[in-house]
Amino acid sequence: MGRPDYESWLGELVPRLKAGDTVLDLGCGCGVPATALLAKHFAVTGVDLSPVQIARAQRLVSTAQFLCADMSTLEFAAGSFAAVVSFYAIIHVPLEEQPAIFKSIHRWLRPGGYLLATVGSTAWTGTEDDWLGAPMYWSHADRATYIVWLEETGFEVLWARLIPEGTGGHTLVLARTSARHPSQAGEGDER
Ligand SMILES: C[S@@+](CC[C@H](N)C(=O)[O-])C[C@H]1O[C@@H](n2cnc3c(N)ncnc32)[C@H](O)[C@@H]1O
Numbered sequence: 738m739g740r741p742d743y744e745s746w747l748g749e750l751v752p753r754l755k756a757g758d759t760v761l762d763l764g765c766g767c768g769v770p771a772t773a774l775l776a777k778h779f780a781v782t783g784v785d786l787s788p789v790q791i792a793r794a795q796r797l798v799s800t801a802q803f804l805c806a807d808m809s810t811l812e813f814a815a816g817s818f819a820a821v822v823s824f825y826a827i828i829h830v831p832l833e834e835q836p837a838i839f840k841s842i843h844r845w846l847r848p849g850g851y852l853l854a855t856v857g858s859t860a861w862t863g864t865e866d867d868w869l870g871a872p873m874y875w876s877h878a879d880r881a882t883y884i885v886w887l888e889e890t891g892f893e894v895l896w897a898r899l900i901p902e903g904t905g906g907h908t909l910v911l912a913r914t915s916a917r918h919p920s921q922a923g924e925g926d927e928r
Contacts, residue, residue, distance in 0.1 A: 823854040
């Protein structure tokens, strides 16, 4: 397995943003390393379903804000973030709920905002009874389906790469919202 290389993945995002920009880390876990790396440059909000992980993150990354919440029901005002990252987290939400999460993320991003996320590479949904000592649920669509979902939501997919793991792996995708706000769509198009 290639080890997750958060530093180089975030190296693709950081130069596209400005210091102090607002960034959301969805499914942040204990905040290390990704939230901590982001918090060196940006005003970061980390969200995780697990109160234990949120308590650890608050201890480990004192410069970020954290919320314990389910990304499927979470709400932020439209245009709240310059970027959303989500590493190895959306794939733990049931597949039928994932397109709505991409729609929420798109709404929370400002025009020209970025999404950097780990999604599935091949379709598979299932549970392992003993994943590092606990039962774990995954739900992946294949890469082509994620790209269709993102494009249908209004994202431009800038790239999608295989992150190898064992005999398979995940897709890491960088996508961007349109530089125009949705409320401006169509303005000036019919002259
Ligand atoms: C494999 S960990 C990844 C953590 C971190 N992003 C990283 O890459 O190190 C997946 C995280 O997603 C969180 N998670 C799973 N379902 C979630 C949901 N519906 N809403 C928010 N967080 C969720 C889990 O609690 C867990 O901390």
